[in-house]
Amino acid sequence: MSDIILEINNLSKSYKRVDAVKNLSFDIRKGNVYGLLGPNGSGKTTTLAMLMGILHPTHGSFSWFGNGRKDSNRLRIGCLLETPNFYPYLNAYDNLRVTATIKNMPHPKNRISEVLEYVDLADRGKRPFRTYSLGMKQRLAVASAILSDPEVLVLDEPTNGLDPEGIAEIRELILNIAAQGKTIILASHILDEVQKICSHVVMLKQGEMAYNGTLKELLTQHKSYNLMAENRSELLRVLKNIPGVVIQNETEDSILIELRGEISAARLNQLVVEQGIYLSELHAYQKSLETIFLERMKL
């Protein structure tokens, strides 16, 4: 299918003692924003490094744009991988000049000024890279990734080292780029960010895929509700006997339950009423991506 940007089949990377990535397979489709999630050491950066041609997969394959692993594929991708890597003795402009030359950009001058303006390095970027703060380095790396206006952006922890304002700016930037119909792969620990930006999620756990699907599905996979009734202990007793109800948390003021299977909130309400209990409170509870992520990583 033509809307497949990247196809990954059984991608694996093993080192002497660890299997960093195990049999990873998923597709990246055009125009979506993918969040690549996983704790430290779960294989996110290793995966991206293989996709960017700097690590050799132990086995498995991948194909960008239906072109396999050709070097020229990478010219169509803007990438920020791990730490920002630039020539310390060059200033921001000259460093981007190097990127522009590799990307074969014919007249990069205006575009370089434009992206430097965008990441707020137009003035301060005149000093050599080695004098930059972590935030400035990171912003230059973002500028370099978007410089050639690529079809695909691969961003590994792009908000690393940025202040809240900087984080908000990068989020804004990613959303803007996504709105242009570009494809984005975003690896991040800041799940709040991922929840705000991504349409799809791929979760990694110890090098293996733990989830692959839309963010919406992930968030609504198990519906959670907060309940309360006049007689709290009676409600609890009744709930425990209804199949499909899992009590997750109970406090003095409310009971948090999760509904699994076919049962809906309306049906639950009906069942409780049949037992002579009237709910004083029933509202849907949206778990955050962070909660879901932590739950899944514990399994």
Add this chain to the structure above:
Amino acid sequence: MKQIIALEYAKLKKFQTLKILFAVYMVVVPAWMYFMNFFFQMNPDLKNIFTKENPFDFPHIWNFITYSASFFNILLAVSVVIITTNDIQYKTMRQNIIEGLTKHQVILGKFVFVIFLGTVATLYTFLCGLVIGLIESSNTDVYQHIHLNILYFIQTIGYFSFAFLFAIVVKRPAIAIVTFILYFPVETIIGNIISPKMYRFFPLKVYADLTPIPFFKAVLNSGSRVEKTNILILSLSEQLMLASGYIILCFAFTYVLLRRRDL
């Protein structure tokens, strides 16, 4: 190719270390010539052991200056080591590849740089020889033995490509510089232990013999100090073939290494 040259230029135009090393080379080469001349004038007996000729006379000056300058192009070889190891340490080589450069282009870029550096060093050494010769020589026979400058060029390429190989293998700047410089005496010792007959085929020996010790032929011709049969020198064409072979081998080996390596 234009892209590769533009890329190397963008990377190196503001690299101060290279400029400093080159400035040192530019000062040291003519300075050493005059120092040696001064030394010979102070010790005419010592000089007369080697030759009765004036080293600044054409054509002797070509031999004299290429031999002298060959010690200092090690300085420039060190700059090749520094630039390459920096590219690895700063992870900029990795970044270049992420951005879309091929490993083949990485090697090509360094080859272009090595050729550039060798060309500039050779042109400068040639100009020094020409100017000093025109000032000091008692004749103006510029063209005789002028081909020694071309041999000097091949020698610089040889040293620089060897330095590049060292940098790619060792990866760390300081260690690469030290091992590269240490390799010179180590090769001499190992070569002579194995056998002087084999030693002349060793890479740095082949490169070094392209600009042989001046007045050596005079020593040979005198026949009094050294037995001719003990002197093992390859013919010029053999030397050129071996030198080119080693240069190709250096780049081919770095290419294989880079291809296999995880960056």
